[in-house]
Amino acid sequence: MPDDHIRIHQVETLSDDWFLLKKTTFDYRRRDGSWQRQTRETYDRGNGATILLYNRARRTVLLVRQFRFPTYGNGHDGFLIETAAGLLDRASPEERIKAEVEEETGYRVGEVRKVFEAFMSPGSVTERLYFFVAEYDAASRASEGGGIAEEGEDIEVLELPLERALQMIASGEIADGKTIMLLQYAALHLL
Numbered sequence: 001m002p003d004d005h006i007r008i009h010q011v012e013t014l015s016d017d018w019f020l021l022k023k024t025t026f027d028y029r030r031r032d033g034s035w036q037r038q039t040r041e042t043y044d045r046g047n048g049a050t051i052l053l054y055n056r057a058r059r060t061v062l063l064v065r066q067f068r069f070p071t072y073g074n075g076h077d078g079f080l081i082e083t084a085a086g087l088l089d090r091a092s093p094e095e096r097i098k099a100e101v102e103e104e105t106g107y108r109v110g111e112v113r114k115v116f117e118a119f120m121s122p123g124s125v126t127e128r129l130y131f132f133v134a135e136y137d138a139a140s141r142a143s144e145g146g147g148i149a150e151e152g153e154d155i156e157v158l159e160l161p162l163e164r165a166l167q168m169i170a171s172g173e174i175a176d177g178k179t180i181m182l183l184q185y186a187a188l189h190l191l
């Protein structure tokens with residue numbers, strides 16, 4: 001796709017509170033060469049990182065459960081089981097995910113390995129998510145985890161056999177996109 005296919009016409013800030021919601025009007029050059037005016041809203045919450053901790057010998061994974069208000073009421077009770085994750089806040093993905101995984105799970109990991117990057121909701125959310133894996137064992141537990149209570153985090157740590165986690169995808173008990181992707185990666189490549 002050549003670089004000259006977009007001309008930004010107008011950018012309007014609809015909301016700039018916790019995160020940023022913009023409405024952009026732009027001209028898009030279609031594949032047949034004609035220009036078409038379009039408007040799109042984009043929700044910008046920065047980029048993020050997520051990590052699956054796994055134990056090869058025991059064939060287990062570490063996940064977290066927390067209340068996610070946006071899912072509450074959309075056919076879910078809101079308590080999502082997820083891989084540990086956090087927003088980058090201008091840090092590098094590697095740096096951020098190491099701090100985040102310790103905050104949320106209490107486990108301190110040395111080496112983390114990036115396995116892929118993905119846009120999780122490209123029609124409306126700008127965020128690029130960086131996916132990592134790392135090994136853990138009982139000795140890597142440095143604290144209780146649980147997240148930052150002052151920020152409203154109330155995170156429960158779950159250790160599960162990979163087989164059980166995969167069954168929970170099939171049953172709908174695990175319903176978070178990034179988590180499903182990393183568990184499937186583990187089944188294919190790690191455990």
Ligand SMILES: Nc1nc2c(ncn2[C@@H]2O[C@H](COP(=O)(O)OP(=O)(O)O[C@H]3O[C@H](CO)[C@@H](O)[C@H](O)[C@@H]3O)[C@@H](O)[C@H]2O)c(=O)[nH]1
Binds near residue numbers: 127152
């Ligand atoms: N006051 C307030 N707090 C908010 C709001 N939105 C989020 N927060 C708080 O901001 C903090 C963000 O926590 P992180 O651990 O850094 O991010 P995350 O929400 O876990 O995000 C991760 O998971 C997302 C969902 O899969 C990912 O989209 C994201 O990239 C990241 O990896 C949490 O304490 C959350 O409650 C808001 O509108 N108002």
Ligand SMILES: [Mg+2]
Binds near residue numbers: 084086087104
């Ligand atoms: Mg988080």
